[in-house]
Amino acid sequence: MCGIVGGIAERNVVPILLEGLRRLEYRGYDSAGLAVIDAQGRIARRRAVGKIAALEEKLQAEPLSGQIGIAHTRWATHGVPAEQNAHPHVCNQRVAVVHNGIIENYQTLREQQRAAGYRFTSDTDTEVIAHAVDAALSAHGGDLKAAVQAVTRELEGAYALGVIANDDPETLVAVRCGSPLVIGVGIGEYFIASDVSALLPVTQEFIFLDDGDLAVLRRDALAIYDAAGAQVERPVKASSLSLCAVELDGHRHFMHKEIHEQPQAVSDTLEGRIAGDQVLVEAFGPEARSVFAEVERVQIVACGTSYHAGLTARYWLEDILRLPCGAEVASEFRYRNPVLQDNTLFVFISQSGETADTLAAMEQVRAERDSQGLNLPMLAICNVPESSLTRGADLTLLTHAGPEIGVASTKAFTTQLVALALLLVSLGKVQQRLSPEREARIVAGLKKLPRLIEGALVHEPQLEALARIFVDKHNALFLGRGTHYPIAMEGALKLKEISYIHAEAYPAGELKHGPLALVDENLPIVAVAPADDLLEKLKSNLQEVRARGGRMIIIADERAGIASEPGLEVVPAATHVGRITAPITLNIPLQLLAYHVAVLRGTDVDRPRNLAKSVTVE
Known part of the structure; x- marks a missing residue:
């Protein structure tokens, strides 16, 4: 997977496909390719490893032209980065396919197709789709729509597809099943892409396919069929983006824009990783099941915001799965000569994938497992596919947060938590520590997250008003219990990063062991209050603060039953959130609070002093 572009027009689509691929580069990729049906009715293809510039060089040497075509940037999952594994995949010079997602039953299909005489030229799961469509075309008299419909009934997993065939050279078929796909509507032409940005040079009007939709694109017509095969209408929506739009898209700062992008970022992170009420374990890689089966403990290593995500996951893993888990700052881990235990899954988390301390910790683990012969698989959770971290890991899960420009991480943190929730479920189901019913409840909660985050964002005006409390303050205290202690830590970090106010986070139960001495009317205190089994204890801690004039x-979760009163302001930012969705949702107001405090204090919100987005030095 990474990015799909396709189109059918009265003009040569090759330049359009290339520009679309360029606009999807932010997703990361290791190879690129495109295929068209040329003037002679033949499928012609060019592929290259590396940057899109390498593909352009091939096209300059061997030009292509066609009025129907598909293109793809690939991030390796099944099969190493190599030209034979790059998309599009072609079968018998008859069918070309591009694919995002994971085909879970590809091994079974591969064996069946080998027995039927098909020869494989790649290591990917995608190639089975090309062979399956080829066989189905023969069975359905060259009808591409009927062939693809038949094939999708055989596929298990999550996928987005773009398919062309010279049996039906005036048709492009697109399918969305758990992986995003959008249709661009032009005048006498139609396009497909993984997201709107790829098609902005050619259209401002888009149709967003629903899960399970199959679309048949011709120059003069578009037909969409739902999962049951019934023809349906999907609304055409005009994009608010344009080629000339300022990158900030109407926001004052990138941080503000990225805070508001979180519902979509969460949706993108979940796309292709869940199907129905289950998490797809193979989203972590084709070897994930066998790797996870042997895990006896988990060790999370990260820095800064990513470390806070890891601390939250530690609570989840031990509480829900009863699986031992540690979380440690990478710079401490690498220098304290840690004792590494066999069958430990190491999880390295980084937004950029270039964090020096995290990379050094990974190399330390690699050297230790090689010298001692230990089973220490390494998983990277990262937002940048081509990073050093993802290249060095055994398994990878990309967060799909999109580009994050603001130095203070927001949507990267939220999507890291989502990725860790997917890891929790995957480990639990492989090791049978999680019942199917519990998995279904967690997946249902994750599906609700975009809406829950949107609900939290509604409280921005109240948080903007509360930010005035901090304008002339020099210190602040953040409190939380359980999974919300790391969220309090993250809230404190955001405030200190961009407003330059010293902020400290404490477990609420530790107040009486020292920090209570600091409490007076000059110390703003922020507490995170979910409606969980620690709520009553947290309320007691809050009374300790109230009694001292803080x-x-x-x-709060609306169900917490805490009401505003003089000296105590309640932001009811969530309701009906669960053990996993609560910390993710309640973190959003802390981001907004820090942002508006920084704006009022006049700091450089997106580029705070002394800090860099990617910490590539020790």
Whole structure:
């Protein structure tokens, strides 16, 4: 997987496909390719490893032209980065396919197709789709729509497809099943892409396919069929983006824009990783099941915001799965000569994938497992596919947060938590520590997350008003219990990063062991209050603060039963959230609070002093 572009027009689509691929480069990739049906009615293809510039060089040497075509940038899952594994995949010079997602039953299909006489030229799961469509075309008299419909009934997993065939050279078929796909509507032409940005040079009007949709694109007509095969209408929506739009897209700062992008970022992170009420274990890689089966403990290594995500996951893994888990700052881990235990899954988390301390910790683990012969598989959770971290890991899960420009991480943190929730479920189901019913409840909660985050964002005006409390302050205290202690840590980090106010986070139960001495009317205190089994204890801690005149802001679940009163402001930012969705949702108001405090104090929100987006030095 990474990016799909396709189109059918009265003009040569090759330049359009190339520009679309360029606009999807932010997703990361290791190879690129395109295929068209040329003037002679033949499928012609060019592929290259590396940057899109390498593909352009091939096209300059061997030009292509066609009025129907598909293109793809690939991030390796099944099969190493190599030209034979790059998309599009072609079968018998008859069918070309591009694919995002994972075909879970590809091994079974591969064996069946080998027995039927098909020869494989790649290591990918995608090639089975090309062979299957080829066989189905013969069975359905060259009808591409009927052939693809028949094939999708055989596929298990999550996927987005673009398919062309010279049996039906005036048709492009697109399918969405758990992986995003959008149709661009032009005048006498139609296009497909993984997201809107790829098609902005050719159209401003888009149709967003529903899960299970199959679309048949011709120059003069578009037909969409739902999962049951019934023809349906999907609305055409005009994009608010344009080629000339400022990158900030109407926001004052990138950080503000990225905070508001989180519902979509979460949706993108979940796309292709869940199917129905299950998590697809293979999203972590084709070897994930066998790797996870042997895991006896988990060790998370990260820095900064990513470390806070790891701390949250530690609570989840031990509480829900009863699986031992540690979380440690990479710079401490690498220098304390840690004892590494056999059958430990190491999880390295980084937004950029270039964090020096995290990479050094990974190399330390690699050297230790090689010298001692230990089973220490390494998983990278990262937002940048081509990073050093993802290249060095055994398994990878990309967060699909999209480009994050603001130095203070927001949507990267949220999507890291989503990725860790997917890891929790995957480990639990492989090791049978999680019942199917519990998995279904967690997946249902994850599906609700975009809406829950949108609900939290609604409280921005109240948080903007509360930010005035901090304008002349020099210190702040953040409190939380359980999974919300790391969220309090993240809230404190955001405030100190961009407003330059010293902020400290404490477990609420530790107040009486020292920090209570700091509490007075000059110390703003922010607490995170979910409606969980620690709520009553947290309320007791809050009373300790109230009794000493502390000014408090409570980010609360509406069910917590805490009401505003003089000196205590409640932001009811969530309701009906669960053990996993609560910390993700309640973190959003902390981001907004820090942002508006920084704006009022006049700091450089996106580029705070002394900090860099990617920490590539020790």
